[in-house]
Amino acid sequence: MPPKTLTYAEAMTALEQKIAETPSSVREDSRPVVLSHGAPAERVYVLLHGLSNSPAQFNKLGHILYERGANVVIPRMPHHGEKDRLTDSWKGITAQEFADSASEAATLARPLGKHLTVVGLSVNGTCAAFLAQTRSDIDQVVVLAPFLGPKGLPQWLLTPTARLLVTLPNAFLWWNPQLKDQAPAPPQTYPRFPTHVIGQVIILGQSVMRSARTEPPKAGHIIVVTTNADKAVNNHINKRLIALWQAKRPEAVTTHVFTKEENVMHDFIDPAQTYQKTDFVYPILINLMEGRSATDLQ
Numbered sequence: 164m165p166p167k168t169l170t171y172a173e174a175m176t177a178l179e180q181k182i183a184e185t186p187s188s189v190r191e192d193s194r195p196v197v198l199s200h201g202a203p204a205e206r207v208y209v210l211l212h213g214l215s216n217s218p219a220q221f222n223k224l225g226h227i228l229y230e231r232g233a234n235v236v237i238p239r240m241p242h243h244g245e246k247d248r249l250t251d252s253w254k255g256i257t258a259q260e261f262a263d264s265a266s267e268a269a270t271l272a273r274p275l276g277k278h279l280t281v282v283g284l285s286v287n288g289t290c291a292a293f294l295a296q297t298r299s300d301i302d303q304v305v306v307l308a309p310f311l312g313p314k315g316l317p318q319w320l321l322t323p324t325a326r327l328l329v330t331l332p333n334a335f336l337w338w339n340p341q342l343k344d345q346a347p348a349p350p351q352t353y354p355r356f357p358t359h360v361i362g363q364v365i366i367l368g369q370s371v372m373r374s375a376r377t378e379p380p381k382a383g384h385i386i387v388v389t390t391n392a393d394k395a396v397n398n399h400i401n402k403r404l405i406a407l408w409q410a411k412r413p414e415a416v417t418t419h420v421f422t423k424e425e426n427v428m429h430d431f432i433d434p435a436q437t438y439q440k441t442d443f444v445y446p447i448l449i450n451l452m453e454g455r456s457a458t459d460l461q
Contacts, residue, residue: 167270171203174274178236181271185239193217193244193351196237198229199275206233207276208452209268211287213430214310214360215338215353217244220284220433224445231449234275238268240287244351248344254333254357258367265290269301278302280452284432285310285395289368292404296374299381305452306387308429311368311404312397313361321365321400328362349435368400375404379411386451390421395429419447419457 169177178197185194196218208228210221218237225235241260242253269281280303283291288309295304312321335355339346344354387405389398408416421427421444430436431444447457 169271169274171274174271175199177271181238186245188246188250189239189244190217190219190246190351192219192222193239195239196222196225196235198225198235200229200232200234203274204232204234204276206278206280207272208233208235209272209279209281210235210237211265211268211281211283211290212237212240212243213285213287213432214240214364215243215356216349216430216433217351219244219349219351219435220430221282223434223441224432224448227445227449234272236268236272236275238264240264243353248353249355250353251335251357253353254335254359256360256363258363258370261286261290261364261367262293265294266298269294269298273300280305282307282452284308285429286364289364289371292371293367295380295382295385295408296371296378297381299383302383303452304382304385305448306385307432307448308389308393308396309368309387309401309404310364310396311372311400312365314393314395314397316397318397318400318403322369325362325365325369328358328365331358333357333359347437349433372400372404372407375407375411380408380415382415384415384417386417386419388419388421388448388451390425390427390429390431391423392421392426393429417451419451 182195210225212220218239221237225237229235273279279301282305284307288306291304291306292309335357337343337355428438434441450457450459
């Protein structure tokens with residue numbers, strides 16, 4: 164069943180209600196963000212942040228897009244952005260919750276602009292891929308460094324690994340096992356992650372891969388951006404998904420790869436990352452999203 168079509172006013176009311184319902188346990192800079200010019204714009208963007216981060220990750224890019232005339236929606240992934248960085252409230256997020264959260268954001272943003280672009284990073288890159296495969300009402304999906312599987316894990320091991328992760332007792336692992344919660348990181352991020360959630364994300368990614376083997380992607384246009392310096396995700400699997408999409412709709416898929424020499428890390432969105440290169444990355448992303456060559460001067 165297609166998503167319900169809302170008016171601009173209905174969508175804004177629903178989005179504002181989402182903000183109002185944000186729990187007090189959430190950081191002020193991690194609440195959902197809606198940047199509207201007061202009426203539907205030519206372009207509207209949904210910016211989906213990465214695992215263990217929050218809307219703050221996309222705040223700078225969102226304001227740049229807003230200043231370029233677009234309306235912007237930056238939702239908060241369930242149980243993210245809490246003041247307690249060691250919270251375990253997100254230990255039970257499921258593949259369905261990830262997909263539903265991203266899909267709801269796209270539905271609410273749809274009336275805010277003529278041309279809807281959904282952008283997702285990492286785990287939400289996987290969610291963006293899901294939307295690209297399933298939603299014909301989205302004009303453009305931008306899949307950034309999608310987490311279809313961890314670096315080094317071959318594709319044939321993905322399904323058994325996911326099953327194992329969600330079956331074994333849930334455990335929180337540190338992103339940086341040496342420095343733990345003292346590791347340099349943006350202040351809104353969580354320093355650890357639950358193993359069950361990683362399994363759930365792999366399950367979602369595998370569902371996208373299965374669908375892509377038999378069905379063409381439904382979104383109008385898809386942009387996939389990866390980096391060869393990525394230490395988190397398996398780019399071989401990402402290339403496989405791109406190939407499946409291109410085999411069925413070659414005209415609908417654009418790719419951009421940051422070279423290893425450019426040294427663009429997995430999270431190339433958050434300006435608070437110590438290794439950030441947003442002054443280099445953002446213009447390229449904006450060019451691609453607005454239909455220009457990556458190297459065009461703005």
